[in-house]
Amino acid sequence: MILITGGSGQLGHALVVQARGRGLACTEVTRPMFDFEQPETIAECFAKTAPSLVINAAAYTLVDAAETNPDAAKAGNHLGPLALARLCAAADIPLLHISTDYVFDGAKGAPYLEQDATNPAGVYGTTKRDGEVAVLASSAKAIILRTAWVYGAHGKNFARTMLSAGQKMPLLRVVADQRGTPTSANDLAHAILQIVYNVQSTGWADHYRGIYHATGAGETTWHGFAGAIFEHAAALGRTPPQLQPISTADWPTPARRPADSRLDNGKLAEVFGVRLPDWRASVGGVVREILAEP
Numbered sequence: 612m613i614l615i616t617g618g619s620g621q622l623g624h625a626l627v628v629q630a631r632g633r634g635l636a637c638t639e640v641t642r643p644m645f646d647f648e649q650p651e652t653i654a655e656c657f658a659k660t661a662p663s664l665v666i667n668a669a670a671y672t673l674v675d676a677a678e679t680n681p682d683a684a685k686a687g688n689h690l691g692p693l694a695l696a697r698l699c700a701a702a703d704i705p706l707l708h709i710s711t712d713y714v715f716d717g718a719k720g721a722p723y724l725e726q727d728a729t730n731p732a733g734v735y736g737t738t739k740r741d742g743e744v745a746v747l748a749s750s751a752k753a754i755i756l757r758t759a760w761v762y763g764a765h766g767k768n769f770a771r772t773m774l775s776a777g778q779k780m781p782l783l784r785v786v787a788d789q790r791g792t793p794t795s796a797n798d799l800a801h802a803i804l805q806i807v808y809n810v811q812s813t814g815w816a817d818h819y820r821g822i823y824h825a826t827g828a829g830e831t832t833w834h835g836f837a838g839a840i841f842e843h844a845a846a847l848g849r850t851p852p853q854l855q856p857i858s859t860a861d862w863p864t865p866a867r868r869p870a871d872s873r874l875d876n877g878k879l880a881e882v883f884g885v886r887l888p889d890w891r892a893s894v895g896g897v898v899r900e901i902l903a904e905p
Contacts, residue, residue: 613637613807614662616645616695617669621766622709625800626666633804638662645669647691648683657698664810665699666707666803667692670739674713675865677735688738689745696749705752705810707803710822712759712791714740717869724875725757725822733866743822752815754806756799756825756879759872760836763796764900769833773840774901777852787834787856791872792826795893799825805885819882824874827890839891843898 613630617623618639630637638660643649645656647669657665671677671687692708699706713736714729731737746753762768776783802825810819831839834856841851859868880886 612660612662614657614660614665615639616665616667617641620668620672621763621768621796622761622799623668624765625763625796626668626803629797629800629804635804635807641669647671647694648686650691650694653691653694654698657695657702662702662704664705664707664807665695666807667695668709670709671735674733674735674868677738678733678865681734681738684734684738685741688735689741692742693745693749696746696751696753699753700749700751703752705754705815705819706746707754707756707806708742708746710743710755710757711736711739712757712826712869712872712874714743714757715869715872717789717871720871722873722875723824725824725878732869735866747821753820754810755822756803757822757874758794758799758824759826759874760791760793761796761799762793762897764897764904765796769793769836770840770894770897771901773837774844774849774898777841777844777849780852782853782855783837784855784857784862785834785837786859786862787832788858789868789870789872790830790832791869792828792830792874793836793890793894794826794887795890795897797897798827798887798893802879802885802887806883809883823879823882824876825879825885825887826874826876827887827893828876829889829891830873831890836890836894839894840898843895844902846895847899847902849902
């Protein structure tokens, strides 16, 4: 039995749909049944499901709100995952834990490798970094996947925000000096389940343990991502807005974003043979799903 936490989120939803499509036995849990801010629910869900593997897609993801809610962010990204990792360690089962590009400050100027020093610029990134350290220190059979710019047809994300705003405003100002890689939730879920398949097929191997980067291939800016979204929307009959490129300074936020959070995915391909597709290949399908909704 695979336990998928955060089952109502965009990644958790994609994981559940794909796992069941593959015929895998899985149980998804979400708040309030499973809540990192309510530690007793973690052990209760674990005991009830008796999983053979856990995928932790639950997290505190409100990047700006974390600046004024550090305790909630710490519970969701550090202390909660640590408690889950300890349960997995005691049960001697693998844990796949999702982390983020925000553990880096974005100043490297080249795609980050897993062994590069972390230097988060805000509370969210700090708690995610602390969660990584804690999970690995727990002695659990842990695989940590750092990802970035996740979007999908389910849940709140950049693609949905752009399409909604584009219906209301003829001009959208979009940041053009932050660089990274959009990652489809469907693509990420597929990659995670490929890792699960490898682990279940071969049995656990010690060299699996550690941190991996898992994003779409290629790179762009938020402005470039928005342009691709509206290009596909226009092909489906939507009138696109005008996009005005702006700088990060023109769009101040409580939490500082990494200027360049590209991640190198080579280790994931080397160890597990898993590669996510180029980000441009996945945008159209997600846009189509969103626009097809009633």
